[in-house]
Amino acid sequence: MSQPRTIIQKLWDSHVVCQPPGAPALLYIDLHLVHEVTSPQAFDGLRRRGLKVRRPDRTFGTCDHSTPTTPRDLPIVDPVARAQVEQFEKNCREFGIPFFGFRSPRQGIVHVIGPEYGLTQPGMTIVCGDSHTATHGAFGALAFGIGTSQVEHVLATQCLLQSPSKSFNVRVDGHLRPGVTAKDIILALIAKIGVGGGTGCVFEYTGSAIRALSMEERMTVCNMSIEGGARAGLIAPDDTTFEFLHGRPFAPKGAAWDRAVAYWKTLPTDEGAVYDREVTLDASQLEPMITYGTNPGMGIPISAPVPDPGEAADPVERETRRKALAYMGLEPGKPLAGHPVDVVFIGSCTNSRMTDLRAAASVLKGRKVNPRVRVLVVPGSQQIKRQAEAEGLDRIFREAGAEWREAGCSMCIAMNGDQLAPGEYAVSTSNRNFEGRQGKGGRTFLASPLTAAASAVTGVVTDPRTLLG
């Protein structure tokens, strides 16, 4: 019997091309996703060296980051963003890469469309010039973000020079209580281990609470692995995974499907395999979470007071926390619940899928958004937008007074014109509350779609459990 292995080790072992002496291993990449922001310099690099894309058949593109979420028959107003999107489409055409362009009815956030079309499958290595690539780990893939130099490496060779990461078992057991969601699990984890807690590691999320999640919810959890410092995070595939994938355009068909499932069933971590690190969370103890500071680790249960920076032992940490509260305009000792909100953003690769939109709609149905709050609902893809419209969710949002927009990253990164004004407060379902992330001077509270929708109704940060039927 060979040594028991984690799924992380299995994925690594099956993708090592060779191990040159004195260098990291060459790791083969099964799927490379590209978008407009982190690829242009890589394509330029290829041109300068006279190289082709080695495997356009393992590469797929979409535009999302600087893409406006205004109606698609309008031109892109910002000339710099327009040039970037046009350059992206030109690069894909020139190098033979299939892509969903700005006007494609299938365009969407790169981490949403991969799973949606069945491009993302268990057992794969997946990279993208984007740190939230870990989203695809929800399917039992080793998926991580890379920089533009590495985008060029993968375009040219389909390989990366890579050293193995440590394995980190994040075990979540117990039942989530009503009003508590997958987003609250991941925010609670990051609050517990800190934004650097998983540095050098790949998370494997295990335990009964993880098994009970839908694929959409698993994606929400894996998505924010990077906010815990881990470059990748994954969940072993199971029947939930296979059911989600079956029948998607790129999923295997017929006999190939059966062979694939048989292989996928060999992927889960072997009994007795050892992880380098472990942490446990009790899902049944979790409350809705919300962040109060300027990194995703600064999160608290919604009923808890904002912690006092003076409690930090280390002087640099103390100063960092003071600076965060000063930026946020918050006082320690007070809970966030009841704090006025100017904007609510429901979207991003963390929370823009059907289950997220349905959750938000369940709160907004038959209610009105507080008139001083601007609410943006931005579906993760044009396909999701159509499905939501077929289910009538768009009407619920519009009738409540929310904006229903086209797909894209939108106010998650504020590159496309959707942004906070200086000083504004937002409850956002996205993944980063860094200073200025949602617009220069803007202040972000990260939370679940339920919390965001509840806060939209009341105009202040609100525990969604107070509005649930």
Added chain:
Amino acid sequence: MEKFTAFESWVAVLPVDNIDTDQIIPARFLKTVSKEGLGDQLFYDWRYDADGNPRPDFVLNRPPGNRAQVLLAGDNFGCGSSREHAPWALTQFGFRAVISTSFADIFKGNALKNALLPIVVPPEIHARLLKMLETDPLATVRVDLASQTLTLPDGTPVEFPVDSFAKTCLLEGIDELGFLLKHEAEIAAFEQTHPAPVDTLSVKFED
């Protein structure tokens, strides 16, 4: 790529933990399709006021920070997005090394590919260097990659870890893509035995 040589420099001190890449270079500057011209946008929202005027109290706007080649920052430097624009902006401003107690993984990899050396020191050394620079802001440090030594202003040598392959690449000016391309035969052989799980060209959409 140019070879990475030893140097002595002033230090820009930014003692904040978890400095993320959105601070290093805000996302709105990522709409460029070029690698150039990012030095002026480094730490933009900390460096300039609402009208775009330099904030005189910000470390990069006054000597010696404005001419330093070394940045001393708090723990977990470079967390957040994978944007390589962050090391591009840092090197275009003039930095060649960043000292911290730890770095985020993706940033560290990106930095090493752009001749920006991430130097990890233990918390005691970090605190000591911070003290020395508080006392004498014009004190200098010396960075020698070949011996993996950071020399503090008082002459104390501190050894720092570097991935051995990255070190060789930096010292000899080797470019990683060139290295990868030399393994074409192995890559082709691997592809023979590992058929693609997905062929992205296999489905043609009607739109």
